[in-house]
């Protein structure tokens with residue numbers, strides 16, 4: 001039995017942490033909930049019991065014996081408070097962007113690189129939602145054929161932008177101006193996720209590039225990405241175009257995808273079977289379909305993956321990391 005803290009418990013991902021810990025019956029002795037000052041003194045339900053939400057400040061942390069802290073309260077909160085939790089003995093599993101590229105912090109998708117958990121300094125990072133769902137098929141392709149180049153094009157749901165993103169889509173239906181996104185998201189697509197960098201890419205795009213290299217242990221992999229917010233409530237879709245190092249037989253690739261943990265092959269053109277957000281919503285697995293040869297290059301392959309960005313893309317992956325650490 002473990003003492004668990006959730007930082008950002010009132011947010012989209014924080015609430016999913018609670019749901020999934022309950023669903024999977026994770027052995028919890030004490031549960032401590034943290035959020036911003038705004039939520040101090042409010043209560044959240046877990047297993048039919050109400051738990052107090054406390055402000056994330058050192059005074060509220062130091063008197064508790066926390067084994068693991070699950071963070072999803074934004075990068076700044078993680079940068080400031082992850083070291084404070086580790087100072088008092090907790091291991092932090094952080095969903096934000098703050099620590100992912102730190103060389104002493106493992107960046108983990110449990111089906112892909114659990115071995116990287118062997119050494120850490122108390123902080124473990126959960127990858128970006130759009131990176132996580134691409135990793136299982138790409139690891140299979142890397143292990144069997146080698147990877148040369150990856151082109152990501154994403155279709156990302158508003159829930160990835162937190163409660164503000166969901167409100168912008170819902171309110172946008174009645175013409176209310178957005179507060180989270182720079183433009184209306186209802187009846188629109190926005191080719192910008194996160195801020196712009198000097199090189200013309202958005203931060204989300206560069207996260208996908210750098211995190212993929214780190215998780216797959218290949219700094220020389222050629223990767224590019226275009227990330228787009230679409231008016232879907234939940235579940236990200238991704239078109240991934242891949243150049244493999246070696247040629248492949250399509251049936252073998254399909255067979256490999258069909259026999260992989262955490263991946264569901266959903267691909268049958270005759271019956272119009274392909275992954276969509278409404279299929280993946282609430283599910284644990286990554287769905288893969290539209291698997292076909294890219295005839296325009298040597299050893300080219302196209303795939304389409306969809307996953308629940310709040311579950312496998314965030315809370316579930318973090319809890320799978322927790323389960324891997326405690327098993």
Ligand code: A2P
Pocket residue numbers: 007008009010011012013014034035036037038039040056072073074077161162163164
């Ligand atoms: P609060 O609800 O008190 O603002 P989302 O991404 O879904 O909007 O959720 C963000 C989460 O991060 C919420 O739980 C929010 O708490 C929490 N949060 C935001 N700012 C801070 C902060 N400075 N310290 C601790 N938690 C924070």
